[in-house]
Amino acid sequence: MFYIQAKQIAKKYGSRSVVKDVNFKVDKNEKIAVIGPNGAGKTTTLEILVGLRSYDEGEVVHWSSSYKEHIGVQLQSVPFFPGLTALENLRLFSAFYKKKLTKEEARELLVKCQIVDAKDTEASKLSGGQQKRLAIATALVHDPELVFLDEPTAALDPRSRISTHNLINQLFLEGKTIVFTTHDMDEVVKLATRVVMIDDGRVITEGNPVQLCKEHRVNDLEQLYLKLTDHSFHPIEC
Numbered sequence: 001m002f003y004i005q006a007k008q009i010a011k012k013y014g015s016r017s018v019v020k021d022v023n024f025k026v027d028k029n030e031k032i033a034v035i036g037p038n039g040a041g042k043t044t045t046l047e048i049l050v051g052l053r054s055y056d057e058g059e060v061v062h063w064s065s066s067y068k069e070h071i072g073v074q075l076q077s078v079p080f081f082p083g084l085t086a087l088e089n090l091r092l093f094s095a096f097y098k099k100k101l102t103k104e105e106a107r108e109l110l111v112k113c114q115i116v117d118a119k120d121t122e123a124s125k126l127s128g129g130q131q132k133r134l135a136i137a138t139a140l141v142h143d144p145e146l147v148f149l150d151e152p153t154a155a156l157d158p159r160s161r162i163s164t165h166n167l168i169n170q171l172f173l174e175g176k177t178i179v180f181t182t183h184d185m186d187e188v189v190k191l192a193t194r195v196v197m198i199d200d201g202r203v204i205t206e207g208n209p210v211q212l213c214k215e216h217r218v219n220d221l222e223q224l225y226l227k228l229t230d231h232s233f234h235p236i237e238c
């Protein structure tokens, strides 16, 4: 069963093309890592897939007309409600959906996302890493089937990064499908069932990370990334 199928999508900001002819399918029970250089168009592609951003060409098909109720999205910057604590923010976010979280349910979600210690701190005063965890919690308030996480571990300390990996695996075991972006290649190998590499607005390769390395005869994903995104790299013809 597929959740999202994007066919030949293209997007321009002004006259600048940032997504070019992208095909992107999200199937049920996947953990997809989207990787690529800064500015490659990963966030824009994800925003188009979840219906937050318009596109100029192509088609995006979702599995359900009410898909927005079943997708959770953590973007890189989250506009928390000013003056409200982490717990209050979470409950207010949940009020946008059919089922509002009780105080206890909100607390449990903060425990799950390892941010409960800061539940009574004003959200805007949390550290960068804590805000990231709260942002992940807000993406989960409506128990979505499909979860998009845009750089969920950027700016996290090693312990927090590991607990976020554990959270992603836990969500996957609960039956959720996860799509995440990252610049950490070890994280991709550790977590992803499939990797999609985007460069200059195009998908340049995709597949199982280990399999892809074998096919391209490189030792690891970092080498594959460096090889495929090196615009000065010209293979020697035999």
Ligand SMILES: Nc1ncnc2c1ncn2[C@@H]1O[C@H](COP(=O)(O)OP(=O)(O)OP(=O)(O)O)[C@@H](O)[C@H]1O
Residues within 6 Å of the ligand: 013, 018, 036, 037, 038, 039, 040, 041, 042, 043, 044, 045
């Ligand atoms: N709202 C916008 N208006 C104009 N240009 C934008 C907008 N959002 C993104 N861009 C530009 O589009 C390009 C792709 O941005 P995008 O955020 O999709 O890249 P990314 O691959 O997610 O990068 P990063 O890894 O740095 O997060 C960048 O050059 C960026 O400056």
